[in-house]
Amino acid sequence: MAGRSLPGGMLYIGKLSRGDAVPARNVEVIDPTLPIDWRKPDFAGRDMDYWPAYHSITPRSRAAYLLWLEGGRWAPDAYIGYVFLYFYGLERRALVDAQQDPAARADLPRILGEVVRLLTVYGDNSSFRQYATEFQQVLRALITRGEGPAPDPVEHDKWPSPLTLRVGIGRFAAEGRPVPVDWAWSWAMLHPEIYARTPATRCPNEFRALFATRYRARHADGIKVRPLKSRVDLSYRPASGGLRTTSWHLDVPDVLTAAAPTKALKALIESCTDDLDAYSRLIGRQPEAAGTLPALALLPDELFTGDLDGLRPVRDLVDRTLPDDASQARFELADLTSLWPSRTPGKFAKADAVGLAQLLDKFGIGIEPDVRMGAPVQSTGPAVLFRVTAAQPATATPEYTAATTLLHLAAVVSTADDDVSAAERDHLVSHLESSLHLTPGERIRLTAHLDWLLASKLKLTGLTKRLGGLTDAQRAHVAEFATAIAAVDGVVSPGEVDTLRKIYKLLGQEPDSVYTELHALTAASTRPAPATEPVVVVPADTGPTGYLIPPPPKPEPPVGAVRLDPALVEAKMRESAAVAALLADVFDDEPEEAAPPPPAPVVAVDLVGSLDATHSTLLRELATRPSWSRADFDALCAKAGLLPEGALDVLNEAAVEAADEPVVEDDDTQLVINDYAMGELLA
Template sequence: MRPGAGINLAGYDIVGGLLYVGTHLAAPSGHRVDPALINPSLPVDLRQPDWGGRGLDYWPSYSDIPPQSRAAYLAWLADGRRFPQAPIGFVFLYFYGLERRVLYDLQRDRSTAAIELPIIHQEVRRLLAIYGGQKAFKRYVGQFEQVLEILAAGAPERDPAPAPARDYPPPLRLRAGLGAFAAQGAPVPAEWALTWIRSHPDYYPRTPATRCAAEFDALFLQRYAARYGQGLVVRPGRKEVTLDYRPASAGFRGVAELTLPGTPDVLSYAAPTRKLIALADECTTDLEAYSRYLGRVPDGQSSVQAQALLPAELVNLSSGGAGQAIAWARHRLGAQELAVVPVGEFSAFISSPQEAKPVKKDVVALAQVLGRAGVGIEPDPRLGGAVLTSGSMVLFAAPGGPTAAASDAYQAATLLLHMAAAVSAADGDFDEAEQRHLSDHLERALHLTAEERRRLHAHLRWLTVTPVKLTGLTRRIAGIDTAQRQYVAEFLGPSLSSRLRPRLPSDRFP
């Protein structure tokens, strides 16, 4: 009976259609009458309706249930198929007809499928809302819904990707959607590729992909788009998507295998799956340091230390500890190229109850975060600078990003500055003329890059506000070559050298 049709059976006016009514209808298996068929010629006992469903067995059939049970079943249908306390056997008996229509009749004649499938799907959802508390019914209907979603689906590019699931076999909607992309020669969107890899039985996610699931997903989506543009295009093969669906109705006698004609089973293809697994492994590896940190500090996602460990694509410079530190640094700099700030203000962004003083790895973390925002620090532990616990430090504009490593020339230049500042300040007066002499020379010193020159200016500014000592210079001088030592000596000049000579033993500096 078509959707919405009405009929009177045994005195009951039943409206809504979606029923099989007649004297004979073979089950799909061909061995019996279909269980869902309502045969009007069979007796109905209206005097003693079986409201409790005592006459129903595990696989009820309308032709086999007692007349009292038929009376109660027809009353339930006439009432709108909605009474919450109805025996679940009545609901299954009605559901058998929906299964048959979708899995058998409409597979042989699809002329009305476009009209009927959405209506049947809506009816199944309605039944699930009322009777979903029954586990067996919910299980069968959940599987049936997957079939309906695929058979009634439109173009997959207009549909959101299904949620990942570690079921076996993988979700039918995923397999059908990927197959549709391949059949059309269309690229697989990033969200579908993510569900593909997260649902594939051959992919075993490592800890970062589970502990940091949101970060993994975001990184995978970005790198997939960067690598494949609009998406990976999969060449269709011969194998088509099939589903082994086990109907609730005994009329099918076991499994009903459905094949989606013209829909290749992309999820079974090894080559594209290997590409996605390689990308997933790459994302996992780049999240390992961040994951290990969260393993030690589970609620530390917004800390500077955690954000510094994220891959560059995931760093949000406007939120969390990173955002606060960057806002502070930009406020301190204002329109200046350099700004002297208390070390305590800097350390406040990385301090923790477990560590009273900042440690090198945390200072490096904050330096990395600030560097991504175009702000450098001096001294910088990444380039051999000290880890300060008090005093002052310098922020400076570093639009080129952080210097990756200290070059030999830069090491020589910082040594020169340190020595010159120490000697010039020996009389308690590092005057502006001496600072200008050093600053002017930086523009042509040792073939430094523009980034190194900016950093060296910041280092000089830090030296001017910091008590400078000559201790430790022997080790630093030993680290530069003879030509650079000669350059340092020549630059110090007669005036500075004369002030240096009385304070150092002659055998310490050749």
């Protein structure tokens, strides 16, 4: 063309007659006979009209346009009018020629590729982006006719929803086929009435994997959509002034916003964002935490698989400690806590203990002690792992708390003689389980709790606070029950008597009254009730003749031990339900609420976006410095009555919504303010 090589084709070239070279007609055709001014190309487009045509622009503008074509049509600083002039030809080929010419129809995929390329170079121009994006959707719909892969939500906007999505979902409905998971994902993410929250963008891989798993679980092969009467219509208003608006009526039902599937997809998206929220918040605060045990512990169960690389050390420890044929086993707690990266180096806090217990939950393993059930925070010492074969309570119920208190008493008196037999231990646990009506999950945990108690150095001091709220009558009742526990094996050793005296003292009872209670449980202290009917003196001999083998002699009790009547002991043990009930009442009492402080004076505050007044004030104070020390930030939060970590979450969530970036970034030594995010929030 005038001595220039225009590579790539996709151009209309030809000499126009005087009748063809009129406004709004053949605007894209390059007429080689028209003059070109190579000396002063109009690169800035100063001579260009709003709707240019090659035959009507100046020779200087033609030179600049042809040079842009010669350069490969990629110069990012090119005047956008030249890009549109080239774009007009692509529109004509797809919207006019392709309607009748099979060769032009075969060019549609190539034209689509060119439009996508132009968008990557000139998509910053809002006008071109709008036309090119809509044209791209029309091309995809014309090419695929609802077949092929689902549209990628990353490449499309939901306003308007991609035509390929409408056509594709419509075809599934028309043919009665279930919507597969990849199409359902595009449908949900590009639905104009469904809004995925921050976890969808902050954790895109986890979010999509969770969506796919739950979609298959809820809908098997996929949602089946009932076809509606409305049909999908394609309409496109070309950028070219030489073309009219083009419309197509497709015989495909328009079901994109149908009520039933919209409701199902919306519920699924909400469940995924809700269950990923805790994980998302952690990653938002600490991006480097991805793949660590604290992060993995927050993943929903569907995403938690035992072959995750970060889980290998914990999985190996569980396999070593708890073989397949074992229901529970003791181990050294430090072996487990040493694998957990604590929030504060060198300190194993309650939050760490909770996270570790949650992590084990996902393996189907419980742990004692468990801080969620009221146990103290420990990083060393004996512990017990047990297999979870029934639903575990999320928190300790009053009944379970009462059971553990009784079990603590039982363990103390049972270990007083340094001899706790397996039979004695099982009898204690089974009796408490049945008499206190615990759930199956609580029963499993109670057995592990006793094993941990017996492995620990038991002290009575841990019970002082828990028993402090009992009345004198209730204390006496608990003391009697403790005596029955000591006598459960029929013998009370001198060591157990000493322990009982300590318990009586702890309960505010006279220690010497132990002997009175024990005396009441001895066989000698009871007399048979008077007979009210004939008494058998010698039973009839109906058994076989011969000599009976005598039973083995029972082991002699320790020197000084008291032998008790088993029937009386069992009768006393049956009162454990009543003892537990009164303990449950004590533990279930709510502390009296302190009187509310007087209301603070109301101060008008300019709210920032969706933030409330308190967080808006905090944000404006943070904006006064480029960085803050952790101590200064904590002081600001204390002044505002906010928890520091919670305040950071709220501010950063608002910033991510507004600017896709957190507003406060923690670099371990100080909190740095993100100027861009702050500007977007305060704009």
